[in-house]
Amino acid sequence: MSLKTFGAKIFAKVVKSQINKWANKPIETQQKVFEQLIATAKTTDFGKDHHFDKIKSYQDFVREVPVRDYEALKPYVNKVVGGEENVLWPGKPLYFAKTSGTTSGAKYIPLTKESMPTHVSGARNAILNYIAETGKAGFVSGKMIFLQGSPEMQEKNGIKLGRLSGIVAHYVPAYLQKNRLPSWETNCIEDWETKVDVIVEETLPEKMSVFSGIPSWLLMYFERLQEKTGKNVGELFPEFDLLIYGGVNFEPYRAKFDSLIGRKVDSIELFPASEGFFAYQDQQGEPGMLLRLDAGIFYEFIKSDEFFEENPKRLSIGEVEKDVNYVMIISTNAGLWGYNLGDTVMFTSVKPYRVIVSGRIKHYTSAFGEHVIAKEVEYAMKKAVQEHGVKINEFTVAPQINPPKGLAYHEWLIEFEEEPKNLDIFALSLDGYLQEQNSYYLDLISGKILKPLVITSVKKNGFKAYMKSIGKLGGQNKIPRLSNDRKIADALHQQL
Template identity: 55%
Template sequence: MLNFLKKNIALVWAKKHVQKAEEFKRNSEKDQEKLLLSLVDTAKKTLFGREHDFENIRSVEDFQEKVSIADYEDLKPYIERVKRGQANILWTDTPEYFAKTSGTTSGSKYIPISKEGMPYQIAGAQSALFHYIAKKNNADFVQGKMIFLQGSPEMEEVYGIKTGRLSGIVAHHIPNYLQKNRLPSWETNIMEDWEAKVDKIVTETEKENMTLISGIPPWLIMYFEKLTEKHGKKIKQIFPDLQLIVTGGVNYEPYRDKMEDLLGGKVDIVQTFPASEGFFAFQDDYTKEGLLLLTNHGIFYEFVPLEEYGKPNAKRLTLKDIELNKDYALVLTTNSGLWAYSIGDVVRFIYKNPHRILVSGRTKHFTSAFGEHVIAFEVEEAIKAALEKFPAQVTEFHLAPQVNPGNGLPYHEWFIEFEKEPEDVNAFRDELDLQLRKRNTYYDDLISGNILQKLHISLLKKNAFHEYAKSQGKLGGQNKTPRLANDRKIADLLEFYKL
């Protein structure tokens, strides 16, 4: 009776929530400028606000003139002062949390989350579920158990500011009505050894009525594989009431075939776009492609055409200026004190009013050793199209340039771990090369002009990417290996896992 009541209440809440959300979808372009000016006004007496003349900002154009695009290194001197307990530096007061993330050039990054910003992290996830329930007209999953594959919820303190991984921070804010249904246990969640943690999660969940499972695709697959190996059954046989998978962190499409094979039955998928800097978007209609951009969640967005990114005087477009099917570097100003912050993600709009996006890559994850500037979206779409013509299945892949092959022309080298290898790898290679040429005219010109030869495929052993991640200390719920690079740092290490 209690579960029946909970299900029906969730359905009513969801429909009311979606109706209310229609307002921000209609007014997103106007609301964005109002939001920016409100953020500037709130922070005008902070150190950053005083240094950047926030008192005299009256428009988006004023803001763009006075505040340059920044990365973490640019904001680091301010963040270091915040870490020492100083208030009113980037935002009023001190942050409620620091989300600690791994960096490359900067070492660990400390992303501030203010008391105003934290509720939006939770609201984004809740809104994704409410939109799903309303569209599905079904909230059965609230009656079963739910699992979130995430980092440890244990936190340290940096001058009184609670610090930890974002997923661990969020674990402290799960609504009470979901807590009783939530797995794994606290003891399991705080385990740092990821493999041992997943083994323990399997033990805790294998006999439960799992109805919702959330996590990034590579680690969902790891969890599902351990379950299927142990029971000799597909996931839908183990969890017949599993209704929904919520995923984020990477593009889901390259993992879809593998996931569907492991699941062995129909499960709805909702994709999301969360980060330490904010909860940006989610799939508001699980039956359609594209993620709804959240324009009323304390974040002002700017979009830099990818071909101009990093150049002096690059265009900084707002929501009203964007074009469909074009790649933009995402720049954020947030109610946690990040100002014109380049997050490193690349998005493309596939719909306006409401504004829906695809995450098409990372500004630092591309291959352009020969001027081709191939991005993640292009390689993921190319391999997806090639797999449609071949009865094969890819576990994971990485693309890197081979500039000095020793003999012959240079080429793109694809390191691919197949779950099911194509019968004719050479034919698959030709199709993959053709599909990439269709998606990137610069690459096509380099091939047709005999500057590059066709791509090469290097076959990797089973579990190669898992073992590589483990060897680099990158095994865990929020870590993922870049799909492509402009150098051979990862490629040289993957050489050890070739067949």
């Protein structure tokens, strides 16, 4: 056992003990976070505008602070971007994480000296928790790759800005620097396809033990490795023991990953975002990720089927239930208050609190009142893929409201790695599994308002070409699973 492996096991035990302390006292932990946030931000512009000095309870907070998305919070953010201090949080942020907005161009998410360490500790603790659980730590002596955005940053009114994954790259601990790939120079390459080719060349001679990134972009990298060598990833890298992923549901990609790797490896799922590092998988074989209740984030939840009502009920952590779809609302030590992240979650456990990401509140298909969410289509795809033994690279779903003839339907645009022998039978299976998940959709099919789904096969690399055409190839960008319009579907049809 190497000194680094031995040290990792000791450190993992310490961190696991700390995790257990707050995980076993969830309500008390969240109350402490809530009180610290309110006390710290009392004298900020936002705190004054929302009477933080009078907030003594969660009920007071609900009364004073409305739920807002980025657009509604933008007047405050614009002041911060303009260089003003003490607006949303004391002082100025350390950084802005610059992300793509859906309605207003770039979004600037503040990262403060209080919030930045929680982004770093989230990934670190996920790995240490895995070591404590499994006793496996040999991978820390091997090479690790983290597919991420460029670490190069710009500056705006004295505050540095860049992609979150690139900013975090500046915080890789010294003891991991020699193990970490790609090189700094390679990480700075902006063109994603060029970057992946260079990463392939850098990693092939190395003893790689850990791969981390968004599944769709890890697939692209693994495919390039296989194309270049004719070997699967598990054969190329015998020391490869651990896959770390986040950003999207892994299940639709699992069969393809298993094929490319050629053997089973352990994996850790993460739930990171520019707004916070929210959760990580804490148990192998256990569904859901442990919600980080001690990381400077106060959580609220609104049932997704009530979210668009005039005054939906806001729930704190002690009021949530398993298997209910919630919109997650956050208030953070980066100065986001009553902030609608846009993600929907379901709790798989409340002792401790574990979640799965079920979709996006704006990413759904409900052109006919069915309100199909990402979790449902991903489950249907997982079951159909398993039943028929096919592999897919990517997919998305859109409504077809006005077909040339016949009833309306859901169109599934799928890029197959291996097409099913009978596409019609596969489509019927897929449709059946979706009906199992969504009773409204079942009623629409049974009532002959919709006909069963229709599959359109997307050519090889079609989704990649689409993402490239809109300037979102690589990094943390991903295809929405569902749309309530045909913008993505129509763009993909142009390639057929």
